[in-house]
Amino acid sequence: MSVIVVFLLVLACLAGWWLSRQGLMSKPWLEQGVVGHLGEQPTLPAERIALVVFLAVVGALFALFASAYFMRMELPDWRSLPVSRVLWLNTGILVLSSAALQCAVFAARRRQADTLKLALVTGGISALTFLAGQLFAWQELFANGDFLADNPANSFFYLLTGMHGLHILGGLVALARVTAKAWDGPVTDRLQLSTELCATYWHFLLFVWFGLFVLLAGWAADFIDICRQLLT
């Protein structure tokens, strides 16, 4: 459970830092009159806050999967899977997808409607290609006779890639709606925000994928072993 505990510790530090700026030391029974954000617009749009909170939840979910992975891995029946070369290619495609969406953000900020459309479509298609690539990796495992229930390493591989793929699919629904909006009219503040949110989500899922890749390829376990040897 160490992964999730570390994850929550980081969140707790962030929350503590944020709370420390919210006047937790104030004495509300002495302070009357209007204080606080009078007349100020909220600094961040609600959608952005919601996305950050949601990403914390998704982060907790994958941290818990990683915790379970490490605990299950220590049992004797674990046989690691070889890393398929397709995964390297898929990683590249997902990086491309993330980069495309970042371009979309830049385009939206400069109000370049055509570049925005191009970047959004590129991001969407490359994400779909990533999913197809993941399915291909599954196919490859099938062909090798590595089925879901054969070994816990296999089970985790299918489970984690599947879970990550589902999150990408959910993102694609949002991306499709944003793309449709980009086709409908000019680039507005609203559209810019939607694009930025999509890009944030994509970067986060790319980051999660890096984590999963490191985990599934076994480097995370090697790294922990090295740390352990250094400590003992």
Place this chain on the structure above:
Amino acid sequence: MVDVTPGAVAPVPPAEVPEVELYHPHSWWTKYVFSQDAKVIAIQYSGTAIAIGLVALVLSWLMRLQLGFPGTFDFITPEAYYQFITMHGMIMVIYLLTALFLGGFGNYLIPLMVGARDMVFPYVNMLSYWIYLLAVLVLVASFFVPGGPTGGGWTLYPPQIILSGTPGGQGAGIILMLVSLILFIIGFTMGGLNYVVTVLQGRTRGMTLMRMPLTVWGIFTATVMALLAFPALFVACVMMLFDRLLGTSFFMPALVEMGEQLSYGGGSPILFQHLFWFFGHPEVYIVALPAFGIVSDLISTHARKNIFGYRMMVWAIVAIGALSFIVWAHHMYVSGMHPYFGFFFATTTLIIAIPTAIKVYNWVLTLWRGDIHLTIPMLFALAFIVTFVNGGLTGLFLGNVVVDVPLSDTMFVVAHFHMVMGVAPILVIFGAIYHWYPKITGRMLDETMGQLHFWITFIGAYAIFFPMHYVGLVGVPRRYPDISGTAFIPESVSTLNAFITVAALIVGFAQMVFLFNLFWSLRFGREAGGNPWRATTLEWQTPETPPAHGNFGKELPIVYRWAYDYSVPGAKEDFLAQNDPGGPRAAASA
């Protein structure tokens, strides 16, 4: 010495309110059924939660009938008994308490108390309720499938939960239970995002975090915890579904069942326990923190006194929320873990008693020399303090490894957690309903029926759970449908069990008085007016009662002070509402 007497402040002219995009309902369906108004969603959540809670209440009667009078009722087979305890526990903890506190009270109170027109994402909020309803329906469906619902205990421990010896284990029961939980978590995440973002972004002008009523602090912190804790249950449920349906071995060790080697092998049941309790322990505080918050407001309002140590109360809520994530393994002392591990978790468990005790002291000190009105909400709040302290004290026993080991899986544990997270939060729910019902409906709940309901529930709950501690101390294990004829258990236990059963039936029927009151007062209750309890918080200052869609009419209130200015010298009434600048009124009375 600082003069803390609240005085007048310069009122601020209402600024231009930005045009709010409210979804205005056009038909009966969008107004009352597919409504995006948080208040309607709150009532839908509460109604559904109470309805499924009644099912759990009936299940508890059936269990008690079996324990009190074993062998009398033929239809309560051991299998059925296991199904009753499982469904009773799961429904009460998740589908009643969590849904009612966060989905019900959270939806109703957060926007009103922070001065918002609605939740920030009304559509997602509506979706949250419908997914919750779907989760409840899937859960109910498991009663009607062949083999019935799962009977493996609410903790769903593998491997027994999916074996053929467990009721529902090889049928559809366990699958429906897991699917229902997964749906609940998805639905809750949608609602939870709303509650958190509304508190962060939806507050009206002047409503700093440190001016929020403690109710909002409690619900807010509990929601944050739930958002981070429910994923653990989600992971556990998904992996269990894989084990059950696809034959993986995440949790399932190699097993021989009825002389037959199963295809599972190598899995770790302990892994499941870690995941489950990583959710399970924060869950206790997910239920308790909203109760803490609500009870603080009830006590302050009905004792006409400002809350003692507001700052400390807020800090304690946050501290409890954070600490509750590092105590989970105290549910697993008997799982064979490393003794130092147990030592660590016993320490964190006992540390959590400190902020909790701070809260209890502050409630008592709020009451001290207060102008206590023994209204029904106040009676429930007082009953909560007593019950929570009682339940918490037995928690100190169970939190220590050496004491817990012999008491583990006895009725003592059952008595402990029913006191602390069953009876105590439910007393708060009742108090809160008596308190806010006038705002929701415009009419007061009937006082006589309320007194009857309170006294039977309060004394009855003690009649049920106090003796249960003794039953546990003599070694009666939990989850056994029939312990008669066991050599080490004295005959007197049977008498006590019969007594507990009678008390449980009476308390259960007293709840019918409450339900009747809810409907009767809707029509015949006394007109309440806008602010019958003379409370300071914003929900009582709405122009209309019940509040209309959009809550506050044309202009949002401006907050000038904290939520606890009661018994103010010189004020026209004895309190200053949060949106009251205080000037003209105070001058008028002088």
